[in-house]
Amino acid sequence: MEFIIKKFFYSISLVFGTFTLTFIIFNLIPTNPARIILGPNAPQEAVIELERKLGLDKPLYIQFINEFKDTFKFKFKKSIISEKDVLKEVIKRFINSFKVIFLTLIFSIFISYFLNLISFYHPKFKFIVNITKIGIILPTFVSSISIITLIAIFFPKISIRYNPENFLTLILPALILSFYPIAFLTHVFNKKINEITKSTYFKSAVSLGFSKNYIFHKICFKASLVSLLSSLVNILSVAFFSTIIIEIVFTIPGIGLLLFDSVIKKDFPMLKAIVFINALFFITINLIAEILYSKIDPRINYA
Amino acid sequence: MKRKIIFSIIIAVILIAAIFFSYKTQKTQSRELIYALPDDVITLDPIKNPNIYNGQVISQIYEGLVKLDENNRIVPALAESWTTEDFKVWKFKIRKNVLFHDGTKLNLKDVLFSFQRILSKDSNHAWLFAGLVKDMRIEEPDIFIIELNKPEKYFLSRITANWIAVVPEKIKDIPNFGTEIAIGTGPFKLIKKTDTEITLIRNENYWRKTKGNVSTIKFVVIKNDQVRLSELKSSKVNIMELPLSLSQNLRDLNDLKISTFPTFNVHFIGFNAKELDQHLRRAINFAINRKEISEAATANLGVINSTPLPTTFKDVKEEDVFNLDEAKKEISLVKSIPKLELMVSDKNNAPIIAEIVQNQLKKINLDISIKQVEFNTLIENIIKGQTNFFIAWFSYMFSSPEPILFDVLHSSKIPAPNFWKFEDKEMDKMLEKLSEPNTENLIPQIISKFQSNPPFVPLFTLKTALIHSNFIKNVYMNGHSIPLLEEIIIEK
Numbered sequence: 001m002e003f004i005i006k007k008f009f010y011s012i013s014l015v016f017g018t019f020t021l022t023f024i025i026f027n028l029i030p031t032n033p034a035r036i037i038l039g040p041n042a043p044q045e046a047v048i049e050l051e052r053k054l055g056l057d058k059p060l061y062i063q064f065i066n067e068f069k070d071t072f073k074f075k076f077k078k079s080i081i082s083e084k085d086v087l088k089e090v091i092k093r094f095i096n097s098f099k100v101i102f103l104t105l106i107f108s109i110f111i112s113y114f115l116n117l118i119s120f121y122h123p124k125f126k127f128i129v130n131i132t133k134i135g136i137i138l139p140t141f142v143s144s145i146s147i148i149t150l151i152a153i154f155f156p157k158i159s160i161r162y163n164p165e166n167f168l169t170l171i172l173p174a175l176i177l178s179f180y181p182i183a184f185l186t187h188v189f190n191k192k193i194n195e196i197t198k199s200t201y202f203k204s205a206v207s208l209g210f211s212k213n214y215i216f217h218k219i220c221f222k223a224s225l226v227s228l229l230s231s232l233v234n235i236l237s238v239a240f241f242s243t244i245i246i247e248i249v250f251t252i253p254g255i256g257l258l259l260f261d262s263v264i265k266k267d268f269p270m271l272k273a274i275v276f277i278n279a280l281f282f283i284t285i286n287l288i289a290e291i292l293y294s295k296i297d298p299r300i301n302y303a
Numbered sequence: 304m305k306r307k308i309i310f311s312i313i314i315a316v317i318l319i320a321a322i323f324f325s326y327k328t329q330k331t332q333s334r335e336l337i338y339a340l341p342d343d344v345i346t347l348d349p350i351k352n353p354n355i356y357n358g359q360v361i362s363q364i365y366e367g368l369v370k371l372d373e374n375n376r377i378v379p380a381l382a383e384s385w386t387t388e389d390f391k392v393w394k395f396k397i398r399k400n401v402l403f404h405d406g407t408k409l410n411l412k413d414v415l416f417s418f419q420r421i422l423s424k425d426s427n428h429a430w431l432f433a434g435l436v437k438d439m440r441i442e443e444p445d446i447f448i449i450e451l452n453k454p455e456k457y458f459l460s461r462i463t464a465n466w467i468a469v470v471p472e473k474i475k476d477i478p479n480f481g482t483e484i485a486i487g488t489g490p491f492k493l494i495k496k497t498d499t500e501i502t503l504i505r506n507e508n509y510w511r512k513t514k515g516n517v518s519t520i521k522f523v524v525i526k527n528d529q530v531r532l533s534e535l536k537s538s539k540v541n542i543m544e545l546p547l548s549l550s551q552n553l554r555d556l557n558d559l560k561i562s563t564f565p566t567f568n569v570h571f572i573g574f575n576a577k578e579l580d581q582h583l584r585r586a587i588n589f590a591i592n593r594k595e596i597s598e599a600a601t602a603n604l605g606v607i608n609s610t611p612l613p614t615t616f617k618d619v620k621e622e623d624v625f626n627l628d629e630a631k632k633e634i635s636l637v638k639s640i641p642k643l644e645l646m647v648s649d650k651n652n653a654p655i656i657a658e659i660v661q662n663q664l665k666k667i668n669l670d671i672s673i674k675q676v677e678f679n680t681l682i683e684n685i686i687k688g689q690t691n692f693f694i695a696w697f698s699y700m701f702s703s704p705e706p707i708l709f710d711v712l713h714s715s716k717i718p719a720p721n722f723w724k725f726e727d728k729e730m731d732k733m734l735e736k737l738s739e740p741n742t743e744n745l746i747p748q749i750i751s752k753f754q755s756n757p758p759f760v761p762l763f764t765l766k767t768a769l770i771h772s773n774f775i776k777n778v779y780m781n782g783h784s785i786p787l788l789e790e791i792i793i794e795k
Contacts, residue, residue, distance in 0.1 A: 032686075047719070
């Protein structure tokens with residue numbers, strides 16, 4: 001319990017640290033949101049007027065204090081570009097992204113599990129595990145664009161656009177996004193299996209005549225669970241980062257696209273909400289993972 | 304074990320089949336037009352219109368008093384006719400029997416309310432009329448009057464864009480107007496809006512008969528240029544604007560057609576006229592070979608231009624002042640040549656143009672370096688005076704030459720849109736005279752004065768290219784980059 005409380009306060013300080021950093025970096029970008037809204041042709045008086053309306057004419061430290069106060073009260077302004085309720089919008093977009101990421105995680109877990117299963121039973125198929133290494137080198141933007149080009153060449157009648165009414169159109173983006181996680185998980189799992197197969201308890205299990213099925217699931221899989229879980233948490237953050245590219249390519253209205261737009265259009269209220277929700281999400285996930293570690297492997301004890 | 308492998312193979316097959324089916328089931332209706340946009344549609348409230356892509360959607364739903372036809376002539380829209388005696392008091396006769404999309408009848412109060420709203424603080428277009436409008440009133444039964452502070456013969460060109468629109472007065476009580484609800488009088492009405500898709504259907508009660516037969520328009524947002532084009536090639540999209548980045552290497556356009564339209568814009572190399580010597584600016588003006596730039600960087604979509612006005616206007620000639628001998632003569636008159644750094648954005652092939660300019664200026668022994676920044680950063684740098692040499696462009700909101708000249712050259716417009724901090728008392732006087740009647744011959748004088756002391760070097764006016772399926776006929780776009788989708792005929 002004490003551990004959780006400690007962790008909680010640590011997390012809160014992390015959120016505010018992130019907030020401060022975002023504010024500083026954001027104000028280093030030499031652009032003016034009022035100018036972006038009105039366009040380059042608008043006269044300076046109109047821009048100054050709009051700045052006043054948006055509260056951008058005050059000195060930076062006052063803006064910072066105001067933002068800090070609001071955040072502490074959990075008060076979020078409206079987006080200065082679209083005038084939407086930022087919290088609602090961010091949560092909506094977050095759910096869209098999470099759909100893709102959830103599919104990605106399912107794909108990567110299942111595929112890496114099957115690849116390892118196959119190579120465990122039939123060592124001659126081990127080369128498949130090595131082929132997946134490509135996923136580690138291949139950046140998401142390269143794989144997504146090349147797959148789209150291939151589809152356009154070989155299946156010109158197929159539409160690759162994301163359709164919000166059709167959940168199945170998320171499969172392709174999720175598959176592309178899962179290249180890296182598949183490679184990563186497969187290797188972590190494979191390395192662990194290789195370690196275990198060299199151990200004496202593995203050899204004794206084999207000599208005692210346990211079935212391959214039993215050995216794979218009860219010995220290898222169980223022993224790799226902690227490292228798999230920690231890599232899953234890592235993958236989750238990588239996947240959230242890579243969705244930005246996938247969302248831009250496929251125009252999926254998710255959190256990555258929103259982040260990209262709000263940075264380009266200098267929509268600070270929106271950006272703040274995104275940073276906040278993201279930080280909360282990851283802190284919760286990490287907390288859950290750390291609690292799970294000690295449940296799976298009782299040797300891990302944080303208290 | 305074998306069972307498991309077979310099982311996993313079956314799962315993989317099902318997965319692939321699911322992808323195929325998911326995309327194949329997206330059928331289209333026969334007279335549905337799918338228009339791909341490169342950026343989000345943020346709002347459907349006309350006074351908030353932030354950019355041209357957003358404006359293209361808004362323009363299908365709303366109309367103003369007057370508008371531009373495909374030849375960029377001012378034609379009546381909700382105002383049946385207009386009169387003015389002194390260019391100061393403008394009387395608009397409002398059309399009768401026009402219905403809004405929700406069925407209510409358009410009346411004079413709606414028009415007054417809409418214009419008050421356009422001039423209010425909430426509007427992004429109020430600056431178009433800043434200090435200009437003295438009074439607005441209605442005169443029953445059907446006259447709407449705008450009274451100006453001083454006569455302005457080109458006043459109509461300020462209100463030709465469709466986002467200077469008339470909305471019903473009752474939207475005051477509709478909180479989600481613009482985000483989910485849109486009520487206008489235009490040829491199409493809103494059915495559904497999501498983050499990436501906007502569906503409009505034909506307005507059966509539209510006041511004017513149109514040639515087109517499109518029953519539904521679906522605007523879809525596809526941000527990646529390559530994906531948008533591949534969707535067009537696979538006929539999942541029927542029409543889109545051709546981005547410059549794709550214009551150079553277009554191949555396999557089997558069932559596709561490209562239509563180009565002159566629009567109101569000028570791409571230019573700007574200077575800080577206060578910091579850079581007049582002879583240096585003249586030298587660069589003479590040394591730039593616009594034809595080469597247009598061919599290499601715009602796939603000939605750029606119409607070469609050496610005036611501040613878009614070539615879209617009738618009197619503006621397509622001409623190049625390229626003359627290396629003159630350029631060398633001018634550069635020899637410059638006392639000390641400063642270090643020049645050309646600041647460009649990543650948009651509209653500006654980096655390619657910058658490289659060509661760099662090479663062309665080498666011919667007059669002028670070495671420049673190039674710095675690339677994000678578009679909004681570039682604009683901010685220009686306005687704050689942190690760059691004295693840059694490539695940018697203007698898309699004009701006005702549809703006549705006079706206000707454009709006034710905006711880019713008058714000293715009261717420093718720092719924007721007079722990016723060059725250009726001050727010339729004689730020029731100011733000439734520009735102020737423009738609003739008076741019978742000053743047609745003043746424009747050529749201003750242009751020649753501009754060329755003798757150029758605060759910026761116009762390069763070209765970019766034609767907007769629409770790329771669309773072969774079976775789509777009657778594709779038109781006016782100078783505001785507004786596609787006239789109500790006229791489109793789908794032949795299938």
